[in-house]
Amino acid sequence: MSLPPVSSETLGHLSDEAPQAPEAGKGKGPVKSQSPLQIAFGRLRRDKVAVACAVIVLFFVLIAIFAGVIANAVGVETGPGSPATELDYLGDGMPLNGPPHYGFDPNHPFGISPSTAEDNLAQWLYGCRTSLTVAALSTIVASLIGVTMGLLAGFLGGIADRIISFVTDLFLTLPYILIALIIAPILNERFALKPDIYPQAQLWSLVAILAGFGWMSVARLVRGEVLSLREREFILSAEVIGMPTRRIMLRELLPNLVAPIVVAVSLMLPAFIAAEAALAYLGIGITQGESWGQTISQATKYFKTYPLYLWEPLIGIVVLVVALNLLGDAIRDAVDPKTRR
Amino acid sequence: MFAYIVKRLLIGVVTIVLVSMAIFALFWYGPSSPARPICNQETSNRCTPERLENFEEQLGYNNPIWSEYGAYVKGVFVGRTIEIGNSTIDCDAPCLGVSQRSRALVWDELIERLPATVSIAAGGAALYLLLGVPIGVAAARRRGSFADKALVSSFLFISSVPYYLFALLAWLYFTLIWDVPILGSSGYTPPWESPWDWFTGLLLPWICLGIFGCTQYTRYTRGAMVEALNEDYIRTATAKGLGPRQVVYRHGLRAALVPVITIFGIDLGVLLAGTLFTEYIFDIQGIGRWGLSATYSLDLPVVSATVLFAAIIMVLSNILVDVMYSALDPRVRLA
Numbered sequence: 262m263s264l265p266p267v268s269s270e271t272l273g274h275l276s277d278e279a280p281q282a283p284e285a286g287k288g289k290g291p292v293k294s295q296s297p298l299q300i301a302f303g304r305l306r307r308d309k310v311a312v313a314c315a316v317i318v319l320f321f322v323l324i325a326i327f328a329g330v331i332a333n334a335v336g337v338e339t340g341p342g343s344p345a346t347e348l349d350y351l352g353d354g355m356p357l358n359g360p361p362h363y364g365f366d367p368n369h370p371f372g373i374s375p376s377t378a379e380d381n382l383a384q385w386l387y388g389c390r391t392s393l394t395v396a397a398l399s400t401i402v403a404s405l406i407g408v409t410m411g412l413l414a415g416f417l418g419g420i421a422d423r424i425i426s427f428v429t430d431l432f433l434t435l436p437y438i439l440i441a442l443i444i445a446p447i448l449n450e451r452f453a454l455k456p457d458i459y460p461q462a463q464l465w466s467l468v469a470i471l472a473g474f475g476w477m478s479v480a481r482l483v484r485g486e487v488l489s490l491r492e493r494e495f496i497l498s499a500e501v502i503g504m505p506t507r508r509i510m511l512r513e514l515l516p517n518l519v520a521p522i523v524v525a526v527s528l529m530l531p532a533f534i535a536a537e538a539a540l541a542y543l544g545i546g547i548t549q550g551e552s553w554g555q556t557i558s559q560a561t562k563y564f565k566t567y568p569l570y571l572w573e574p575l576i577g578i579v580v581l582v583v584a585l586n587l588l589g590d591a592i593r594d595a596v597d598p599k600t601r602r
Numbered sequence: 603m604f605a606y607i608v609k610r611l612l613i614g615v616v617t618i619v620l621v622s623m624a625i626f627a628l629f630w631y632g633p634s635s636p637a638r639p640i641c642n643q644e645t646s647n648r649c650t651p652e653r654l655e656n657f658e659e660q661l662g663y664n665n666p667i668w669s670e671y672g673a674y675v676k677g678v679f680v681g682r683t684i685e686i687g688n689s690t691i692d693c694d695a696p697c698l699g700v701s702q703r704s705r706a707l708v709w710d711e712l713i714e715r716l717p718a719t720v721s722i723a724a725g726g727a728a729l730y731l732l733l734g735v736p737i738g739v740a741a742a743r744r745r746g747s748f749a750d751k752a753l754v755s756s757f758l759f760i761s762s763v764p765y766y767l768f769a770l771l772a773w774l775y776f777t778l779i780w781d782v783p784i785l786g787s788s789g790y791t792p793p794w795e796s797p798w799d800w801f802t803g804l805l806l807p808w809i810c811l812g813i814f815g816c817t818q819y820t821r822y823t824r825g826a827m828v829e830a831l832n833e834d835y836i837r838t839a840t841a842k843g844l845g846p847r848q849v850v851y852r853h854g855l856r857a858a859l860v861p862v863i864t865i866f867g868i869d870l871g872v873l874l875a876g877t878l879f880t881e882y883i884f885d886i887q888g889i890g891r892w893g894l895s896a897t898y899s900l901d902l903p904v905v906s907a908t909v910l911f912a913a914i915i916m917v918l919s920n921i922l923v924d925v926m927y928s929a930l931d932p933r934v935r936l937a
């Protein structure tokens with residue numbers, strides 16, 4: 262367990278000899294060389310949990326991409342239904358067809374919501390889209406910022422490193438949720454009377470908050486890696502032959518950082534999905550448009566009579582987040598054998 | 603050591619000043635007019651441009667931002683008087699402003715709500731450390747056994763579920779549907795009024811925080827313990843005839859606790875965020891709930907006080923962790 266820290270390159274050679282990568286030695290001709298990432302991918306493919314999780318994630322991604330197509334095919338749409346005809350106002354305000362009091366309603370497979378009579382399936386499909394859009398955009402932005410900051414801090418060193426490290430620590434001081442708390446009333450005050458751009462403003466500020474307070478872990482990770490790579494021979498020789506700094510960073514350093522970045526990104530996605538739904542649940546995230554968290558917050562009131570309304574988005578979030586988390590964990594184990602149990 | 607603490611405190615002060623400046627600037631430039639929320643509030647949403655002008659004048663939003671920030675800082679240390687509408691309010695030394703909704707001093711409300719938040723956080727943290735560390739140690743000692751594998755994978759699964767959904771389901775079932783005796787009655791009662799009600803009211807939130815947090819701490823402790831038990835000095839300790847108990851707890855756990863404590867300090871922010879959800883779900887009137895409802899009603903002084911409070915807690919806990927780190931692990935040198 263107390264192995265000396267090894268870089269991804271030596272790991273590649275180690276794993277070639279280890280029985281963990283049998284296909285590397287198979288075949289008749291000379292041994293095919295594999296990059297560390299290829300080896301990691303091979304390991305991942307043999308991990309049953311990882312494959313199952315990847316299939317689940319793919320399923321949700323397809324739903325998010327084709328939300329509109331699926332909704333059309335089933336014949337459901339977002340937006341308020343007709344509460345006057347579809348809800349039992351004389352009774353407890355629950356739908357006249359479908360759950361919770363009656364059986365399956367083919368027009369609304371997931372049922373309709375109390376008080377607004379919106380179709381739950383359409384809400385769910387588009388909620389999935391919102392969730393994955395926000396998470397994917399935030400992940401891209403956060404990893405871009407994190408990699409840039411980490412590269413600059415690690416490679417330039419000196420004063421640049423100090424400033425970037427201070428900024429990183431400063432951002433780590435504040436949890437994203439507090440910033441959301443500050444931004445939400447401002448957005449509300451600015452855009453509440455402009456319904457055409459309000460949803461867009463909410464989406465982009467949410468991405469900005471999540472990315473703005475999610476890049477620090479990547480930056481730290483990349484900085485640490487760069488600090489150790491910087492002293493290696495291939496970087497020194499690149500410097501000696503007079504390669505410009507920018508080129509060293511992008512062509513020499515970055516390819517060696519792919520593995521840690523992939524790990525960081527794969528663990529960032531589920532965190533952002535959970536965060537998006539959390540903020541929507543608290544009423545300070547996406548309140549315009551569809552979001553799983555928002556549905557959960559509305560459904561809490563009706564839980565006693567209409568539990569299905571709450572379980573639909575809840576299962577969506579839990580399954581997606583758990584699958585992504587387990588997948589991320591498997592990726593980390595595949596890339597770094599030191600964490601293997 | 604002393605020089606290090608002073609240096610860390612100085613950096614902490616700089617951080618808090620920067621954060622307070624950022625919050626102040628956000629609320630100054632963020633809204634279309636910083637006086638708009640209070641103007642709407644005062645005139646019951648009939649805020650005409652002239653009235654807005656009046657409020658801007660009265661609240662000092664026509665002055666340059668740095669002079670108003672100066673007044674704010676002065677208020678924090680010396681106190682000041684604040685005029686809103688027709689009323690004049692004396693705001694004594696730690697003056698964080700006046701709540702626009704309730705007209706109460708923000709500082710007083712903060713102090714009033716502090717015990718609830720501290721109760722939740724302290725109880726939850728105590729529970730997850732008390733559960734997580736021993737379970738982690740036990741798992742590390744039986745590393746590779748069936749029990750260990752089952753524990754690791756089930757805890758990995760639990761910790762993958764977002765905390766607020768976990769807590770929400772607990773509340774929905776234990777309180778709303780089943781109405782379990784003792785567990786079901788969640789809410790905050792000050793312990794000096796009725797210790798029993800305080801305990802029963804917070805029991806479910808504590809258990810939620812405890813179970814959820816202990817999964818993480820079990821993982822950290824187990825990992826650190828496995829590493830520590832493979833060290834040479836553990837073999838030395840066993841070789842010189844120490845009992846297994848002493849080897850594991852005196853020699854192994856002491857080294858293993860260092861990373862756990864670091865994570866505990868870093869996690870304080872997560873814990874604060876956790877109490878925000880906990881307060882929201884279990885309807886406990888703590889600081890998180892207060893900040894959240896201030897967000898809905900655009901009560902800007904309250905929101906900024908909440909965020910500032912959280913930032914100060916984070917900075918202090920980070921410093922504390924670094925100091926404890928060196929006290930626990932003699933290998934760490936502070937520079």
